[in-house]
Amino acid sequence: MRAVVFENYERFPSLTDAPEPRPGPGEVLLRVAGAGACHSDVSVYRHFKEGSPGAQRPPFVLGHENAGWVEELGEGVSDRVEVGAAHLVYGPIGCGHCRMCARGRDTYCENAATMPYLAVGLGRDGGMAEYMTVPAHHLVPLGDADPVDAAPLADAGLTPYHAIKQALPHLAGGGRHALVIGLGGLGQIGVQILGALTGATVIATDVKPEARARAERNGAVTVGGGDRQVEEIREITGGRGVDAAFDFVGITPTIAAAAGAMAQGGRLSVVGIAGGTHEFSFFTNPYESYVTNTYWGTVGELWEVVDMYRAGRIRPEVERFAMEDALEAYRRLEAGEISGRAVVVPNEA
Ligand code: NAD
Ligand code: ZN
Numbered sequence: 001m002r003a004v005v006f007e008n009y010e011r012f013p014s015l016t017d018a019p020e021p022r023p024g025p026g027e028v029l030l031r032v033a034g035a036g037a038c039h040s041d042v043s044v045y046r047h048f049k050e051g052s053p054g055a056q057r058p059p060f061v062l063g064h065e066n067a068g069w070v071e072e073l074g075e076g077v078s079d080r081v082e083v084g085a086a087h088l089v090y091g092p093i094g095c096g097h098c099r100m101c102a103r104g105r106d107t108y109c110e111n112a113a114t115m116p117y118l119a120v121g122l123g124r125d126g127g128m129a130e131y132m133t134v135p136a137h138h139l140v141p142l143g144d145a146d147p148v149d150a151a152p153l154a155d156a157g158l159t160p161y162h163a164i165k166q167a168l169p170h171l172a173g174g175g176r177h178a179l180v181i182g183l184g185g186l187g188q189i190g191v192q193i194l195g196a197l198t199g200a201t202v203i204a205t206d207v208k209p210e211a212r213a214r215a216e217r218n219g220a221v222t223v224g225g226g227d228r229q230v231e232e233i234r235e236i237t238g239g240r241g242v243d244a245a246f247d248f249v250g251i252t253p254t255i256a257a258a259a260g261a262m263a264q265g266g267r268l269s270v271v272g273i274a275g276g277t278h279e280f281s282f283f284t285n286p287y288e289s290y291v292t293n294t295y296w297g298t299v300g301e302l303w304e305v306v307d308m309y310r311a312g313r314i315r316p317e318v319e320r321f322a323m324e325d326a327l328e329a330y331r332r333l334e335a336g337e338i339s340g341r342a343v344v345v346p347n348e349a
Pocket of ligand 1: 038039041043159184186206208211248249271272273274294295336
């Protein structure tokens with residue numbers, strides 16, 4: 001089968017032929033409908049070095065944001081899993097036996113350090129291929145929703161959903177303000193989720209004017225970059241600052257902008273993995289404010305994201321690429337030429 005393979009550290013992936021996988025015990029074989037190209041893949045193949053935090057040993061098939069149709073059940077899988085039905089894939093895979101995994105929080109598995117992989121498409125073969133294998137309990141049924149349009153929910157939907165849900169106490173009540181920095185795959189859905197879950201005014205920013213325009217269509221107030229950015233954000237909040245900020249870039253200047261725009265008691269979630277740093281001291285941070293990081297989300301939250309999608313409350317904007325153009329999707333993602341999410345489509349419905 002055709003597959004996008006991450007072959008070695010600091011090397012652009014290859015489109016190549018790979019053997020078709022077989023489902024092991026407890027797994028299903030999925031015929032992939034859509035696999036999203038996430039910016040984290042760029043870190044995986046371009047920036048991470050062997051042994052650096054987040055690095056996963058090559059080779060493996062990329063694609064950690066997937067949806068598809070169940071093709072075959074492995075040994076021991078319940079026949080309640082409907083062959084032929086469309087499902088979204090919960091990507092993170094923990095040990096399955098610790099207290100974090102027991103809560104569906106495979107992301108924070110207590111045994112992550114000794115697991116051979118982090119997730120499908122991160123150390124283990126993912127969905128940028130015609131077929132993939134997935135633990136059966138990592139499937140979330142999509143019903144009659146189109147699995148290509150839904151594929152970004154698995155990461156670009158779930159990750160901002162988790163970050164925003166953690167911050168909801170800061171956004172409950174009238175007159176609240178949220179800030180979203182970086183309006184790509186994750187940030188655009190983040191704006192929609194904030195609109196669906198809170199009454200907060202959503203302030204959004206991106207270096208690209210077309211990304212800001214898209215966020216405005218989803219109800220955000222936008223600001224540009226430049227020296228006055230933090231001042232402009234604070235002016236919109238009446239001087240108080242934002243109650244919750246979400247940084248979907250994660251370089252030092254964006255973390256600084258988000259921290260500088262924060263209200264007392266506010267919460268900044270750094271989601272972008274660009275490796276920026278933040279300085280803390282008693283005098284430089286607003287009183288009782290929080291700076292934290294979040295990683296992906298739980299399988300239970302993915303069910304909630306699918307419910308919101310099926311209820312029409314969130315709508316990923318998808319640009320489809322044929323399997324043979326998968327590398328072009330990554331090239332354009334790196335060049336900043338994708339707005340919304342690039343989804344590779346290896347099979348016809
Ligand atoms: P993307 O490329 O689709 O979007 C990034 C956006 O940020 C683009 O619109 C770009 O124009 C904008 N941007 C870049 N530099 C900026 C700046 N200085 N100021 C304002 N905007 C800027 O990327 P994505 O797939 O949405 O991923 C976003 C980040 O989140 C990446 O770092 C990715 O690796 C990370 N990520 C983290 C998790 C997690 O669990 N923490 C999960 C998925 C992705
Ligand atoms: Zn575990």
